[in-house]
Amino acid sequence: MSRFWPLLSARWRRDVLQLTIWIAGAVLLAVSAVVGVRGAFPSETDRATLLATAVANPVVLLFRGLPSGTDEAAFAAFVILPFIALLAALMSTFLAVRHTRGDEDAGRAELIAATPAGRDIPLVATVTHGILANGVLGTLVTLVCLAVGFAGPGSGLMGLASALTGIAFLGLGLVAAQLAASARTANAIGVWAVLLSYLACGLGNALGTPSADLRRMTSAPLAWLSPFGWAENTRPYDSDAAGTLAPFAAAIVIALLLAFALSRARDLGDAFLPSRPGHATASAALSGPIGLVWREARGSLLGWTVGGAIVGVMSTRLASAISDVGDSIPSVQALLRSLASQGSLAQGAIEVFFTLAGVLAACAGIQTVLRARQDEVAGLAEPVRAAGVGPIRWVGAYLMVAVVAVLACLAAAAAGAAVGQLATDASQTDLILHAAVAAVGQAVAALTLVIGATIVVVIRPRLSLPAGWALVGIATVVGLFGPLFGFADTAVDVSPFASAPRLDGEAFDLRGGGWLLTVTVAGLAIALTAARRRELAPER
Structure with a gap:
């Protein structure tokens, strides 16, 4: 463990600015959403009208959350939870690639692997670093929701769902870093995975079944293929369905185990998706x-x-x-x-x-x-x-x-x-x-x-x-x-x-x-x- 702590500390020092920007952005987004909801939709009638619009027009649900009633807090979750989870996902994907394939591209990973730290401890440090970063993000989102007077269970779910979404994509980013031949390609795989997952959730919500009063929507099965769908179906401040977070446990464990297995199965600097060989002569x-x-x-x-x-x-x-x-x-x-x-x-x-x-x-x-x-x-x-x-x-x-x-x-x-x-x-x-x-x-x-x-x-x-x-x-x-x-x-x-x-x-x-x-x-x-x-x- 004496080799683990210096690596973890080095990651925090390198990422302090980037993580501050990502986490502060998520917190400010949460605060802005609450202020905006209270200013633009102060009455239940206003919120019910917009929810009816969202349910009646599936396009809105492509870029919004899952309608879960007209309560002010539930409405705020509908407006902002997908975007906080999206920020957590992108932050985690970039973090995972930066400290794995990025370090290999820069030559740092080879130097560390030559020490008693080997190959596994740096990867463990990166996983811990990503989990802690998402933990800070989720905790601050929860505290913001509590500070504005929202209920405790729903506030906890808001933070937990955001953090778990980030950790799930942390695992995906680590897998992409093992597969790709460069940090650039790994980041591209991670970003497209995030965007496609977000789109799958939006389509699943849009194709869902609305309630009779047009204030709630039940997601179609497609949404359940996406971590964003798992997060949104917790329905904070409504049913507070913490059980829908269960798929995160399996997804995170599988992704991390796969990342470690792939890391051990390849040589340092190698990749399972190697770059295509170039032509013998360059074009004009x-x-x-x-x-x-x-x-x-x-x-x-x-x-x-x-x-x-x-x-x-x-x-x-x-x-x-x-x-x-x-x-x-x-x-x-x-x-x-x-x-x-x-x-x-x-x-x-x-x-x-x-x-x-x-x-x-x-x-x-x-x-x-x-x-x-x-x-x-x-x-x-x-x-x-x-x-x-x-x-x-x-x-x-x-x-x-x-x-x-x-x-x-x-x-x-x-x-x-x-x-x-x-x-x-x-x-x-x-x-x-x-x-x-x-x-x-x-x-x-x-x-x-x-x-x-x-x-x-x-x-x-x-x-x-x-x-x-x-x-x-x-x-x-x-x-x-x-x-x-x-x-x-x-x-x-x-x-x-x-x-x-x-x-x-x-x-x-x-x-x-x-x-x-x-x-x-x-x-x-x-x-x-x-x-x-x-x-x-x-x-x-």
């Missing part, structure tokens, strides 16, 4: 840094683009259904218009969906820019720079591919919206134009965040990963969910996603497009100017 596209970055990023870019296309198809296919619901439930009109413009309800639905497409595009761009830091840490940037590639050209290559990623994702969303509208009603093409304008506006918003992440990569490279993802995370929460949380308009408009240009009825509304373009251009100048004097910083 790899003669410059842009081609190299494109080669690295094209797989993930394809995934983000497919996601954008799916969101685009959903935006127009479901806009008419949302409009029909809004005609009978006035509160839906107020809700969507608080999230979008003052145009028709169908236009408001498209704006909400394209805000989500903008989030995906920003993620695609930021992930591409952050590859510069990952390549730097892995030692891949040095031979590129040694080949006569200057710092501006080096940074610019990642930035140019990031711009392509943003534009491709939103172009796919616009094309998907056109396909969805033509398949629904080919005679009505006005929503296609609205979707195209929304895509352009969200491109401006996404590029603003990409430039912000680039500045961090250039000026403070060691903060690149946490700061880059924090930018898009904060902008998403404020821009997409700020109105539901009761944020002031001025606070919501700080988010580029909420300030993006759009159509307001039949008129074009520039909104915050002017300041977004100004910030983007100024940020680009700052990034390129700072890049001229930037030295490589390979240490983490």
